Amino acid sequence: MGNALHVDETQPSARLASPTDIEQRDAPRYTLLIRAAKLVCEAGEYLCVIRDVSESGISVRTFHRLPEAQGMVVELQNGDRHELEAIWQEEDRAGFRFAQPVDTARIIASPSRFAKRPIRLNLHSQAQVRTLDGRCVDVEIVDLSQQGAKITCPCRFALDERVKISAPGLPETNAKVRWRKDGGCGLIFEDTYQYGDLARIAARLQRPD
Template identity: 45%
Template sequence: MEQGRISVPQEGAPTACEPVCEERTAPRFTLLIRAAKVVTPAGEFICVIRDVSQSGVSLRGFHALPENGPHWLELQTGERYAIEPVWSRGLEAGYRFASAVDVATLIAEAGRYPKRRLRLNIGLEVELAFLGGRVRADVINLSQQGARIECDTLLALDQPLRLCSGLLPEVRARVRWRSKREYGLVFDDTFTLSQLAAFAAGVQAPALLAQPACAAALRR
């Protein structure tokens, strides 16, 4: 994923997050292709941060973003910011911050933990198919590159298998690590960010994929 680039703040520019306000004094920064996720009671959904200022943030989803809150914006460091919806247009949505934020810290993605690939906490029952049989397992979280699962069957390190579910395309994977009933899988063929976003929405809130603007975006 290409890291976001930051433009020079534009004093007095109208915010992308609050079109209802004609006057704007907070500097606006532009972030290009900075992946994050919106967390709501309905689940976790991938988005891209486009614009951010002291008062709010503009996001673009790979599908319509959920309207019902509360909402949090979670960065790849695990840092969370409470946000409140202001406007939405197709795949774009603007939010105000529920409390004051340090914009420089948000842009730098500084936090208690190192930056890592987005992981979605999604509960999903699957089958693991391998030479000699098929067993049940539960997905705990999922990323573009792999998954964390729970399984009662003993699996060997580096064991090849297939992850099967009616909601998830069949994925070839290998066991990377294990700890009691938990296993880490690495996929042979990784998901694109848009594929992962579509899968997550389909599992958690299928109605978000029904809007006309979503189909074209997910084909990219």
């Protein structure tokens, strides 16, 4: 997933803006071709792709409708967080205003001392793990990403044990036990989920009954 960036075609110049340009123009608007992030509110955590950013706000693709929420925070892959105010929403897109002034150059560069990791969603969803010998164990998913999940469970699975995990909203998925500690296990999926597919799965897992 790349982080390519170009100036929006509505600007008079098609070249990439420098930090100096950003300081000299009033609220310049940029198009982020693909910038993964997550939206956090009291209803849960949701994957999105930031498409446009300016000093005043952002527009994002969400892959599904967002729940009604009093406040929203966008968290970038480097851990930076910004409070948002909802402005508009369509089926799979939404626009937000920044609640506080932001450094657009930092959002664009997204600097980090560490290698960017896949975005992980913190959630609480009941699920079931089935082993190859036919055991079925009720578990709770507490962390979900494209590559795997963290679960809490009442029993201990063997390291490298192959299992299948499923939940309402999550199709049965082949996985392997990567680690275990203090009543929790880390599962790595045999097949990585596409970003948009995981976004829709996470929305279903966090949907109120």
